[in-house]
Amino acid sequence: MADTIYKIIPESHNFFPSDTKAIDGAVNILKTYIKADSISWEGFENTTFIDCGSNFELVKCSHCGANISEELWQEMMSRCYAESRFDNLNIYLQCCKKTSTLNELQYIMDCVFSKFVIEILNPVEPPCNHDVYEASKCFDKLKLKMITARY
Ligand SMILES: [Zn+2]
Numbered sequence: 001m002a003d004t005i006y007k008i009i010p011e012s013h014n015f016f017p018s019d020t021k022a023i024d025g026a027v028n029i030l031k032t033y034i035k036a037d038s039i040s041w042e043g044f045e046n047t048t049f050i051d052c053g054s055n056f057e058l059v060k061c062s063h064c065g066a067n068i069s070e071e072l073w074q075e076m077m078s079r080c081y082a083e084s085r086f087d088n089l090n091i092y093l094q095c096c097k098k099t100s101t102l103n104e105l106q107y108i109m110d111c112v113f114s115k116f117v118i119e120i121l122n123p124v125e126p127p128c129n130h131d132v133y134e135a136s137k138c139f140d141k142l143k144l145k146m147i148t149a150r151y
Pocket of ligand 1: 061062063064065066093094095096097
């Protein structure tokens with residue numbers, strides 16, 4: 001059976017709380033609102049590309065909306081990883097000769113970069129914005145966002 005995982009991540013790609021209790025707190029808040037197979041979090045030493053499973057289809061330029069080929073995207077991914085372990089996500093887009101970041105590209109289905117991710121596996125009901133907002137209170141003024149992954 002296919003799994004659906006709702007992934008909650010901070011809006012800032014290289015944010016990681018000084019105390020991981022903040023993430024535990026957010027997980028506990030989500031558990032009070034959401035019934036799911038599991039709710040857990042994972043942290044990464046470096047900024048990591050958070051994929052959306054088979055939902056990943058298309059990447060577009062954040063300025064002009066031109067399609068970015070998978071080949072070019074992979075190349076930009078490799079370069080940013082090699083140069084800064086994804087700490088710096090700046091890229092140059094040939095299509096409109098402007099700079100952007102890997103995080104600002106339009107991912108159809110919203111893939112993102114982050115240093116930690118809270119994963120909600122197969123919830124009975126999709127988590128709502130309210131749940132995400134309540135969880136974000138564990139991180140002061142930092143906003144959280146949610147993507148949906150299918151495998
Ligand atoms: Zn462009």
